[in-house]
Amino acid sequence: MGNKKTGPDVFGKALEDTLAGSKSERRSSSTRSLSQTALLEAYNELEKRIKRPFACGGTINITDNQDSRPKAKKQKRNAIPGKTSPPVRLFWATETGATAHKLVLPADSTSVLQKLIKDCVPATFGRGKKDVLDPEYRRAVKMDPNNFATSFHPANFGIVENVERILLPRINTEKQNSLGFRKLRVELYSLNVYSGPSGLFRKHVDTPRSKSQIGSLVVCLPSKFKGGRLTVQHARQHSKFDWSTLSDAAIQWAAFYSDCKHEIETVTEGERLTLTYNLYVTEPLGVFSAPNNIIQPKSLPLYGFLEGLIAEPAFMRLGGVLGVYCSHAYPHSSEHASDMLPIGLKGADLVVYSVLESLGMKVKVLPVLNKNQGPVKTVGKKLWGCSMNHQEVDWGYYTIDKLLDGAWDAYRTKDITWISNPKHLELALAYPTYGNEPSLDTAYSYAAILAIIPPFDQRSGSAESS
Ligand SMILES: O=C(O)CCC(=O)C(=O)O
Numbered sequence: 001m002g003n004k005k006t007g008p009d010v011f012g013k014a015l016e017d018t019l020a021g022s023k024s025e026r027r028s029s030s031t032r033s034l035s036q037t038a039l040l041e042a043y044n045e046l047e048k049r050i051k052r053p054f055a056c057g058g059t060i061n062i063t064d065n066q067d068s069r070p071k072a073k074k075q076k077r078n079a080i081p082g083k084t085s086p087p088v089r090l091f092w093a094t095e096t097g098a099t100a101h102k103l104v105l106p107a108d109s110t111s112v113l114q115k116l117i118k119d120c121v122p123a124t125f126g127r128g129k130k131d132v133l134d135p136e137y138r139r140a141v142k143m144d145p146n147n148f149a150t151s152f153h154p155a156n157f158g159i160v161e162n163v164e165r166i167l168l169p170r171i172n173t174e175k176q177n178s179l180g181f182r183k184l185r186v187e188l189y190s191l192n193v194y195s196g197p198s199g200l201f202r203k204h205v206d207t208p209r210s211k212s213q214i215g216s217l218v219v220c221l222p223s224k225f226k227g228g229r230l231t232v233q234h235a236r237q238h239s240k241f242d243w244s245t246l247s248d249a250a251i252q253w254a255a256f257y258s259d260c261k262h263e264i265e266t267v268t269e270g271e272r273l274t275l276t277y278n279l280y281v282t283e284p285l286g287v288f289s290a291p292n293n294i295i296q297p298k299s300l301p302l303y304g305f306l307e308g309l310i311a312e313p314a315f316m317r318l319g320g321v322l323g324v325y326c327s328h329a330y331p332h333s334s335e336h337a338s339d340m341l342p343i344g345l346k347g348a349d350l351v352v353y354s355v356l357e358s359l360g361m362k363v364k365v366l367p368v369l370n371k372n373q374g375p376v377k378t379v380g381k382k383l384w385g386c387s388m389n390h391q392e393v394d395w396g397y398y399t400i401d402k403l404l405d406g407a408w409d410a411y412r413t414k415d416i417t418w419i420s421n422p423k424h425l426e427l428a429l430a431y432p433t434y435g436n437e438p439s440l441d442t443a444y445s446y447a448a449i450l451a452i453i454p455p456f457d458q459r460s461g462s463a464e465s466s
């Protein structure tokens with residue numbers, strides 16, 4: 001049976017051929033067209049572009065309602081795999097009490113589309129401190145989100161997630177990146193229509209609505225048009241989004257940082273409809289420390305269960321320590337770990353921590369070494385940054401305590417009641433070992449949530465009152 005994996009290594013062969021070819025080119029240096037300096041500049045530029053993306057975009061094909069085949073079959077290759085959208089519905093009413101109109105895009109009716117355009121207002125833009133109307137600079141109409149609603153939402157197609165992955169890292173500091181818990185919040189800002197033969201928006205920068213705004217998202221709804229290319233500029237780089245070819249077959253989008261200049265070239269034919277969104281970076285989700293927290297630990301199913309358990313005299317009558325290994329991976333041995341945990345806990349870990357804390361227990365996230373299996377566990381006294389230890393250790397003669405006393409201070413105990421199994425390891429320590437050859441050994445740790453349960457007679461009334 002033919003197995004692709006054991007077949008010829010096409011990539012490897014091509015790699016070898018290419019390497020051999022480039023070697024012979026290097027030898028015949030007279031054939032080189034770029035000067036050494038220009039080449040270096042090109043590599044620098046390439047590095048910059050790789051490291052600092054400033055815009056991104058994508059396409060979501062529209063499926064027909066009747067059958068689920070993508071309308072843009074020919075252009076299927078451009079689509080995000082598995083992401084298609086039914087036609088987009090727009091509802092609007094500009095006067096209070098008026099019945100709403102409905103438009104399905106790609107336009108099911110030219111007259112309804114024209115009605116929508118008639119109900120829009122001429123689009124202004126900010127010039128200095130003023131909002132100005134200047135069709136030479138911006139020729140478009142717009143509608144405020146108070147007056148319309150749409151079936152489209154960027155979160156449904158993974159757009160927000162993708163923008164987060166590409167544009168958010170550079171916005172965060174290294175510290176915040178180490179847990180990557182910042183998120184984007186997307187706020188619908190406007191519906192715009194640029195119509196042929198003269199709709200356009202000359203070069204401008206979007207006015208930030210608040211300090212936390214980091215960029216804009218433009219979503220082009222399916223409607224036939226020509227021209228109208230969006231160009232986004234950052235330093236000397238340009239990203240171009242030509243949405244005319246797929247204009248009535250797909251939803252197409254672009255996101256870019258707030259400081260990027262951008263422009264829309266003249267729409268020569270048809271109607272170019274866009275939804276614009278402001279992108280904000282959200283503050284860390286600290287369930288337990290944020291005063292405006294939106295999750296109440298009491299609403300979590302675990303709360304009632306643990307509350308009941310703690311009320312039982314038989315449960316840790318003399319007090320004890322509960323240990324729960326984190327179920328998500330965190331860079332808990334990174335340099336910034338102690339700033340980022342527990343605030344960056346996710347999912348089940350966040351639930352465990354916040355419920356225990358709101359029941360009045362003392363709770364902490366600590367590292368547990370995986371070196372010594374068995375009942376005795378080595379628990380770091382704090383979240384240590386991963387370190388290189390210079391003290392020699394011979395595992396045969398010394399215990400790890402000797403090493404740990406200094407750089408990685410720890411408790412050694414078998415008295416923690418563990419209620420889950422360890423999951424994600426992180427490098428915690430590296431140290432030279434004693435032997436007939438120099439060698440380095442490593443120790444890894446797991447992050448765990450530890451809660452101190454007081455003796456039964458001190459437990460009542462410790463839970464948060466609501
Ligand atoms: O429609 C577009 O492509 C972008 C619109 C725009 O730049 C804006 O509304 O500020």
Ligand SMILES: [Fe+2]
Binds near residue numbers: 204
């Ligand atoms: Fe803009």
